[in-house]
Amino acid sequence: MDKLGEVSQATLTLFGLSITYNPITFLMTWVVILFILVSALAARKKMSLVPGFLQSIFELIYDFLKDITLGTLGDEDGRKHLPFIISLFVFILCANWIGILPNVFAMFGTLLGVVFSFFDSSIIVTFNSLIDISLSIPENRWFSFLFDLPAFEEPTRSVNMDLALGLLVFAAVQAYGVKNKGFWGYLKSYYNDPFPMKGWMALFFFLNPFFYLNLIGAVANVVSHSFRLFGNIFGGGMIIVIVSSLLKFFIVPVGLFAFFGIFAGLVQAFVFTMLAVTYIQQQQ
Amino acid sequence: MLVSSLFSVIGSGIAMGLGSIGSAVGEGMIAMSAVDSLGRQPKASPKILRIMIIAQAVTETAAIFALVISLLLLFQAGTDSLFKGVTYLSAGLAIGLGTIGAGLGAGLPGAAAMKGIGKQPKNSDVLTVHMIIGQAVTQTSTIFALTVSLILIMLAPDGGLLKMAACLGAGLAMGFGAVGPGIGDGLVARFANLGVARDPRNMGLLTRTMIIGQAITETTDIYAMVVSLILIFVI
Numbered sequence: 001m002d003k004l005g006e007v008s009q010a011t012l013t014l015f016g017l018s019i020t021y022n023p024i025t026f027l028m029t030w031v032v033i034l035f036i037l038v039s040a041l042a043a044r045k046k047m048s049l050v051p052g053f054l055q056s057i058f059e060l061i062y063d064f065l066k067d068i069t070l071g072t073l074g075d076e077d078g079r080k081h082l083p084f085i086i087s088l089f090v091f092i093l094c095a096n097w098i099g100i101l102p103n104v105f106a107m108f109g110t111l112l113g114v115v116f117s118f119f120d121s122s123i124i125v126t127f128n129s130l131i132d133i134s135l136s137i138p139e140n141r142w143f144s145f146l147f148d149l150p151a152f153e154e155p156t157r158s159v160n161m162d163l164a165l166g167l168l169v170f171a172a173v174q175a176y177g178v179k180n181k182g183f184w185g186y187l188k189s190y191y192n193d194p195f196p197m198k199g200w201m202a203l204f205f206f207l208n209p210f211f212y213l214n215l216i217g218a219v220a221n222v223v224s225h226s227f228r229l230f231g232n233i234f235g236g237g238m239i240i241v242i243v244s245s246l247l248k249f250f251i252v253p254v255g256l257f258a259f260f261g262i263f264a265g266l267v268q269a270f271v272f273t274m275l276a277v278t279y280i281q282q283q284q
Numbered sequence: 285m286l287v288s289s290l291f292s293v294i295g296s297g298i299a300m301g302l303g304s305i306g307s308a309v310g311e312g313m314i315a316m317s318a319v320d321s322l323g324r325q326p327k328a329s330p331k332i333l334r335i336m337i338i339a340q341a342v343t344e345t346a347a348i349f350a351l352v353i354s355l356l357l358l359f360q361a362g363t364d365s366l367f368k369g370v371t372y373l374s375a376g377l378a379i380g381l382g383t384i385g386a387g388l389g390a391g392l393p394g395a396a397a398m399k400g401i402g403k404q405p406k407n408s409d410v411l412t413v414h415m416i417i418g419q420a421v422t423q424t425s426t427i428f429a430l431t432v433s434l435i436l437i438m439l440a441p442d443g444g445l446l447k448m449a450a451c452l453g454a455g456l457a458m459g460f461g462a463v464g465p466g467i468g469d470g471l472v473a474r475f476a477n478l479g480v481a482r483d484p485r486n487m488g489l490l491t492r493t494m495i496i497g498q499a500i501t502e503t504t505d506i507y508a509m510v511v512s513l514i515l516i517f518v519i
Contacts, residue, residue, distance in 0.1 A: 068413055072488065216506055217499050223431060224424040228345070231430050235348040238355060259341075267341050271420045278417055278495060281488070 024151075025158040032094045032155060065089060065273070072277050073284070081280055084172060089273040092156060092165070092229070096265030099154040099237050100257050106151070154265075156233045159226075166226030169276045170218075177283035189283075190214045225275055232268045236260030288369030289361045295376025296357035299433075302380030303350020303387075306466070310343045310391020317395035321402025328405035335401060335412050339394035342419045346383040346390065349430045353379040356437060365441045370448045374455025375436040378512070381459025382429025385466020386422060393418040393473035400481025410484045411477065417491060418473030421498050425462035425469070425505045432458040432512050439516065450519040454512035461508020468501040 010023045043054040051059055069085050070078035117123040155161045178186045191197055191205035191214075205211050240260055243253045318336040322329055357372050397415035401408045436451060476494035480487050 071410075072491075213500070213503060217502075220424070220428075220502075220506055220509075224427045227427045227431055228420065228423060231349045231352060231427065232345055235352040238352060242355070263337075264341060267338060267416075271342070271416055274413060274417055275420055278491065282492065282495065 022158055022160070024153050025155050025161060028098060028153055029095070029155040029161065032091065032098060035098075036090060036094055061090065062086060068274070069277055072281055077280075077284065081176075081277075085273055085277060088165070088169070088276060089269055092269040092272055093266065095156045095161075096154055096233055096269055097261065098152050099157070099233075099240070099265075100261035101152040154233050154237055156229055157237050159230045159234075162226040162230040163222075165229070165272070166222045169225065169279065170222045173276075173279045173283055174218075176280060180283055221279065225272070225279075229268055229272050232264060236264050288364065288366050288372075291366075291369030292357050292361045292372035295373040296354045296361075297376075298373075299350050299357060299376035299380045300354040303354070303383040304347050306384040306387025307344055307347035307390075308387070310346075310387045310389070310394070310470075311340045313391040314339045314343065314394035314398060317398035317402075321398050324402045325405055328401065328408075331405055331408050332398065332401055335408060335415075336398060338412065339397065339415060339419070342416060343387060343390040343394060345423055346387040346426045349426055350379050350383045353430070353433045353437070360437070367443055367448055368439075368441045371436045371439050371451045374451045375433040376455075377452075378429050378436065378455040378458040379426075379433040381456075382433075382462035383426045385463040385470075386424075386426035387466070389422040389425075389466040389468070389470025389473070390419040392467075392470035393422065393477045396474045396477035396481070400477060403481060407481060407484050410487060411480055414480045414487060414491065415473075415477055418477060418494060421495060422466060422469040422473055424498075424502055425465040428505055428509045429458050429462045432509060432516075435513075435516060446519065450515040454515040457508050457515065458512040461511075462505055465502050465505035469498045472497045472501060 010021060012019045012021060039054060040058070043052075043058050046052060047055060065086050066078075066082060069082055072078070073081060113123055114125055117125045156165075174186075177189070181189065188202075191202070191208050191211040197205060197208060237260075240253065240256055243256055314336060318332050321332055325332070353375060357376055360368075360372055393415050397411045400411050432454065436455060439451070472494055476490045479490045
C-alpha cells in the first residue's frame, strides 16, 4: 500500500531541456496501440460475410457507434467524423480495460516463491492467515526480476493522457467549426451567441459579457471533458490496487474488477465519445 | 506534526461523509423511478434493469471522486507542516461539498429517463444516450471541485497565516459554489429527458438547447472556480 500515491517518474534530457515523464504510462500506451493494431489486422485478414469472433466484435462497435453518430450529426457530416469517433472509443476502451489484467508478474513470482521455498531454505514463507502470505526472497534469485516488472496500469489513469485526449477533441472540434462556418462565422459564434450583435455593434464585441462567457466555456469544456475520465479511472484503479494489495496480489477481487474495470471503463469510454460527438454537433 | 495530521484525517472524513450524500439520494431517485416503471411495464424488465444500472453507475461518479480525495488525504497523514494540514482540510471541504449538487443533479435526468422508458420501452436507446449526455454535463461542477482539491493537495508548503486562510476560503468557495449548479443542471437535463421521452424526433433540438442552458447555469460554478484559483495562486 506504500506504493499507492507514488507515480513512477523518469527524466529525459533533450536539447538541454530536462523532461519528466511517466514511463509506465508511456509503455502502456504503446501496448494498447500495438494490441489494437494487431487485432485489427487479424480481423481484416479473414473477412467474410459470416463474421468470425474478432470481426463480429469490430462490427458490433462499428454498428453501435454509426447509428448514434449518424443520428446526431446527420448522414454526411456523421460519415466524415465516424473514423475519428470510432478510433477515440476503441482506444479509450482498450486503455481502460488494460487495468483489469491483474499484476501477473508479481502473482507468478509469489507462486514461484512458494514452490521454491520447499527446496530453498533462504526463502521464508509466512502464512499469517489463508489469504495473507508474506514472502521474503533474497535479491539474487533468478525469478526476483518478476517483482520489478511494471504492473498493467491504465494509461488513462495518468492526467497527462486524459488532457492530451481532451485537447485532441478540442482541436478537432474548433478546426471543424472554422471549416464549417468560415473564419468570420466561427469568430461570430463567440459574440453572437445567444444575443446577436448586428452591424456596427459588432465592433464592440468586447463589451458583451457573453463573449467572455463563451470563451471561458470553451476552455472549461476541455477541463471537464478530460478530468471526468481521469477521476473515474483513477478512482476505480485506486480501489482495485488497495484491495489487491490487502490480499497480497494472491486472490483477485473479481467483483471489483468487473464493476470498476469492465463496466465503469466501458461507460466512461462511451461518455467521452458521446460528449465529443455533442461538441462537434454544436459547431454545425 | 500532530496538528497537521489531525487536519488531514478530518479532511478525509469530511470528503467522504459529505460526498456520499448527493450520489446516494440521486441513485435512490433512479431506482425509485425504475421500480415505478417496472410496475407499469413488467415485460420490459431486463431493459429497465440494464439502463437503471448504467444510470446509477454514472451517478456514482461524484461519490468516486470524493472517495479518491478521501483516500489520498488518508495516506497524507503524517505530514509535518501546519500549512499542508490546512490545505488538506480545504481539499476535503471542496470535494465534499462539491459532490452534493452533482450527485443529486445526475439522479434527476436518470429518474426522468426511467420514467420515459416505463411509458414507451421502444425509445430506450435514444433515451439512454440522451440521459448519459445530460448526466455527464451535470457532473461538470464536481469535476471543477476535484480539480481544485487536487491543486490544493499538491500545493507547495510555503506561506503564512494569510495564505492558509486563503486556501480554506478557496475550498469553501469551490465547495459551496458547486452545490447549486449541480442541481440546476440536473433540472435542465431532467426536463430535456422528459421531452425526448415524449417525442424522440426532437432530440437534436433538445440536446442543443439543454447544453446551452446547462452551460449558462454553470457560469456561477466557473465564478467559484476562478475565485478559488485567485485565492490559491494570487494571494
